Amino acid sequence: MREMISFILMGIGVAFNLLGCIGLIRLPDLYNRLQASTKCVTLGTIFIMVGVLVYSGWNAIGIKALLTLVFILITAPTAAHALARGAHKSGVKLWKKSVCDKYEEEKK
Amino acid sequence: MIVTIFVYIYILLLACFLCLYRIGRGPTAPDRTVAIDILGILVVGFCGFLSVLTGRDFYMNVAISWALLSFIGTLALAKYLEGKGFDE
Amino acid sequence: MKRFTLFLALFIIWLLLVYNRPYDTVAFKQNLFIGFIVSLFIGIYLGDLIPERVYKFYSPVRIFNFLIYLPVFFWYVILANLDVAYRVLHPRLPIRPGIVKVKTKIKSDTGRVALANSITLTPGTLSVDMVGDTIFVHWIYVRSEDVEEATKIIVKRFERYLMKIFD
Numbered sequence: 001m002r003e004m005i006s007f008i009l010m011g012i013g014v015a016f017n018l019l020g021c022i023g024l025i026r027l028p029d030l031y032n033r034l035q036a037s038t039k040c041v042t043l044g045t046i047f048i049m050v051g052v053l054v055y056s057g058w059n060a061i062g063i064k065a066l067l068t069l070v071f072i073l074i075t076a077p078t079a080a081h082a083l084a085r086g087a088h089k090s091g092v093k094l095w096k097k098s099v100c101d102k103y104e105e106e107k108k
Numbered sequence: 109m110i111v112t113i114f115v116y117i118y119i120l121l122l123a124c125f126l127c128l129y130r131i132g133r134g135p136t137a138p139d140r141t142v143a144i145d146i147l148g149i150l151v152v153g154f155c156g157f158l159s160v161l162t163g164r165d166f167y168m169n170v171a172i173s174w175a176l177l178s179f180i181g182t183l184a185l186a187k188y189l190e191g192k193g194f195d196e
Numbered sequence: 197m198k199r200f201t202l203f204l205a206l207f208i209i210w211l212l213l214v215y216n217r218p219y220d221t222v223a224f225k226q227n228l229f230i231g232f233i234v235s236l237f238i239g240i241y242l243g244d245l246i247p248e249r250v251y252k253f254y255s256p257v258r259i260f261n262f263l264i265y266l267p268v269f270f271w272y273v274i275l276a277n278l279d280v281a282y283r284v285l286h287p288r289l290p291i292r293p294g295i296v297k298v299k300t301k302i303k304s305d306t307g308r309v310a311l312a313n314s315i316t317l318t319p320g321t322l323s324v325d326m327v328g329d330t331i332f333v334h335w336i337y338v339r340s341e342d343v344e345e346a347t348k349i350i351v352k353r354f355e356r357y358l359m360k361i362f363d
Binding site for chain 1: 209212213215216217273274276277280281283284285289291292293294295296312313316317320321322323324325334336338341
Binding site for chain 2: 010011015017022024025030037038044045048061064068072079080082083087089090
């Protein structure tokens with residue numbers, strides 16, 4: 001029973017990871033790709049780690065999975081934020097059908 | 109039931125190949141950096157699967173260090189992209 | 197107080213890292229000793245670098261509010277992922293991206309960082325930069341370019357929880 005639950009959790013996680021990478025291929029510009037892939041891959045890896053925790057129980061593997069989960073939850077949005085800021089400052093333009101860019105107006 | 113984990117690992121490999129496609133193809137340097145960041149998080153999931161498969165706990169040590177080092181590497185690349193150098 | 201807090205956090209993380217089932221082995225005692233020494237040294241040496249006033253971490257009301265905030269946050273994260281899945285798998289890509297400006301009322305720095313990270317992980321938004329109390333948000337489907345409207349849609353759903361935790 002516990003095995004089944006953990007396999008279902010890992011399956012959800014892997015499906016979200018694959019969706020994030022499809023988003024990385026399909027979406028048109030850097031910021032949209034960053035949105036889709038960061039959200040999906042973070043949640044996918046969190047689901048995989050919860051699956052590992054449920055599978056192995058409260059031993060060394062499970063506790064390290066819990067720690068990895070917390071680290072990923074804190075670091076992934078920060079890395080995405082830094083990348084978006086760096087890309088905008090290095091002059092990557094938004095997609096040509098974008099609606100508005102308040103940040104560009106602010107910088108001038 | 110161990111077959112399920114192999115299926116999951118192959119699906120993750122497919123996701124990694126999609127990331128590699130973006131790294132090779134990406135028109136600008138920031139696009140490649142995004143793909144590298146995502147690839148780093150995918151490898152953490154790999155380490156979790158390997159740990160379940162073999163029952164050893166040192167793969168999780170690899171996962172933790174990989175998560176933190178990939179974060180620091182991404183920050184350094186983002187700083188470099190910003191064009192200000194590292195001394196801010 | 198700051199030094200003690202840093203020491204405590206480092207030592208707890210170290211204890212979780214070296215957790216292993218038989219406790220009375222020599223290796224476990226060595227791990228415990230080394231971890232105690234190193235985290236004591238780092239805590240005394242680098243404790244002043246914590247920017248926040250540290251008594252907030254020990255307040256039970258704030259911890260209770262944080263525990264209330266967690267399920268709300270995870271609910272929005274799961275909604276965000278379903279939203280992304282819909283947009284990625286739709287054959288005509290229903291996106292209308294743009295960068296908008298929102299304002300926040302949270303005063304403390306840690307609270308603002310938590311708000312920016314929450315915005316990044318929730319439906320359709322990614323925080324790009326923060327100047328003072330202004331956050332620039334990349335929005336995958338822009339519903340309103342006005343500052344007030346965008347603030348009402350993006351920030352308000354977290355602000356009242358985070359203000360109780362960090363302010």
